[in-house]
Amino acid sequence: MKKCITPKTYLAGILALTVLAASSMVYAGSDRHKGDHNKPPAPPVISKFGDLGTAATFGVFGGGAGATNQGIYTVVTGDVGTTAASTLVTGFHDRKAVYTETTMNKGKVTGVVYTATAPRGSVPGVKAAAAALAVQKAFDKLSPAALPGGIDVSTLGGGAGELGGRYLAPGVYKSAPGSFAITGGDLTLDGRGDANATFVFQMESTLTVGGPGAAFPQSIHLINGAQAKNVFWQVGSAATINAGGGGTMVGTILAFSGVSLSTAGNVDVVTLNGRALAMNASVTMVNTRINVPKP
Secondary structure (H helix, E strand, O other): OOOOOOHHHHHHHHHHHHHHHHHHOOOOOOOOOOOOOOOOOOOOOOOHHHOOHHHHHEEEEEOOOOEEEEEOOOEEEOEEEOOOOHHHEEOEEOOOOEEOOEOOEOEEEOOOEEOOOOOOOOOOOHHHHHHHHHHHHHHHHOOOOOOOOOEEHHHHOOOOOEOOOOEEOOEEEEOOOOOEEEOOOOEEEEOOOOOOOOEEEEEOOOEEEOOOOOOOOOOEEEEOOOOHHHEEEEEOOOEEEOOOOOOEEEEEEEEOOOEEEOOOOOOOOEEEEEEEEEOOOOEEEEOEEEEOOOO
């Protein structure tokens, strides 16, 4: 890159190319891909906007509202945090402490639980406050204001705001109705052979995965080099992931409000290969496994 080209100019150029490439995405709609693999791949979106900073080690962050777990099959392979007191973290234990567990509500945290008052032996609240700031910054960097020109999925065929049954190439995607849903079929993200291929989904309101109805979990599949660490969901309000249990979600969810994974009474484990990071409400989960992607 020449020195006279600024990072913002470079990113704008990449996004423009991505929008132009949308017209050639033969598999981006609901018909699934039909085999023209000789076309050049769409340019991936590569930038520093996916840098989560201090929040990168967190599988769960519940803003100032905490995090709760129900069930005995929950595992978070990373840290859990909130800027609230430890009393708002329930149903978990880490290497150092237990947070209001019961016989039927035990969730393992392989990292550390950080709150305004924990862990013992640290300066209270420092790590949690830093993570909260990092989540806010990442949310802002993924917004339409910072990343304009997102592809409206309704222009690719299929239902507006519906991602179920689609095969999508790398890029920034937005929703005409303001919400995204993965219902009636799984979503496949195609990295097109690039390990740095990035997928960003911007929505003004909700993200709903699963259905139709609570009994039908849906999943996300990564192919041709796509990686969970490069998938981001910028959610304007709340995210609900497979309310009926089961299924595999992929990517870092950054929600203005809260994130819920499964609902009470479900035994089938919901898997999230990514992170559930909320800013202004809690993260609630029932028998959920969260695998924080490696850098």
